[in-house]
Amino acid sequence: MNDIINRARALAGLYPYVLESFDVEDGIALASAWHHGEWNACFRRLGTVEFVELLGELIEDGWIKLEDANALLMEGNASFSYAHKGSTVAVRIIPLTDLEARADSVSHPNIRVLLGRMNSAAEKRDWSGVLHASSNIFETLAKEVVGTPGVRDKTLGAFIDGYRKSSTLPPPVLDYIHEIYKRRNKEPLAGHGQLDTPTVTEAEAKMLVVMTKAFITFEKEMLTSGAATSASRSSGTSQ
Incomplete structure (x- = not known):
């Protein structure tokens, strides 16, 4: 110590x-x-640089396993990881697309964790895992946007109308988010343990990764900038 x-x-x-x-x-x-x-x-x-250096030293000296360190960094959605380079440990910077960087910068800490899980599931070709993480992101985002204590312990389906009233996203996008949430509850291995084979395709999952980040970015940037008026927010109300 x-x-x-x-x-x-x-x-x-x-x-x-x-x-x-x-x-x-x-x-x-x-x-x-x-x-x-x-x-x-x-x-x-x-600071970040000093933290990276210290953690690398602890891996090299055997205080923590490289695999365990990388698993924790992935869980925290860090932008770097470690790799063995001969007898030393090297730092690998994980490149971020502009969209991913923007989504990460405006997100609640819990959403950043879920973004990391979604990316990890996509890398492992776990397409139902992508659906699960994306649905949880939308549910967390909705609770943050509505912002009232009454929705903290509710499922998205229970307050979807309230989210429509508070959201800056257009009605077709909110319909899509609601469908993703409902599909998570039925899709094998996304919401529940099942014996059936998952039906989420690679194309669907990869599109969902991009769309999830885009919806987060638009929603949070519009709300933060104040560009959305009360009238435009209420346009998402179901008729």
Whole structure:
């Protein structure tokens, strides 16, 4: 613990902590309390570059497995990962399209996590997984747009009319989102465990990845900019 803390402190430009022996129980307790507090802070105080460097060192020295580190980074939708390069560890930057970068920049943290899951499912050719992640993204986005406490624990189907009233998206797009949500509940391996073979095709899933990011970007940028008037938002109300 002292070793890792001092590596992090060095990257942050701080002096190392010299570990000493203590004859007094109070001194041992004090040192232990300091180390546990510093342990919680040592990663958080680092900038991105320093964090990448420290994590790479910990992988090289065997403190954490490369596969475990990459799994956590993917879960957090990070834009980099690690790869073995001989006896060292190299950093691999994951390129983002302009659309993906914009969707990521305007999204709620939970949506960024779900975007990472959707991308991961697409990379693994898990097309029903793409549908599942996309539907969850739309449901989370809808709750954020409506913004009332009453929808926090509801399913999208239970407040779809409220979302239509608050959304900046046109009615045909909202119909499409609603259909994606309903299909998730019926599609094998998307919403429930089933023995039937999934029916989502590769083309459908790849289109859904792009459309999901586009809808997020438009919705959030329009709401943030204030370009959408109350009248335009209410145009999505079902007749």
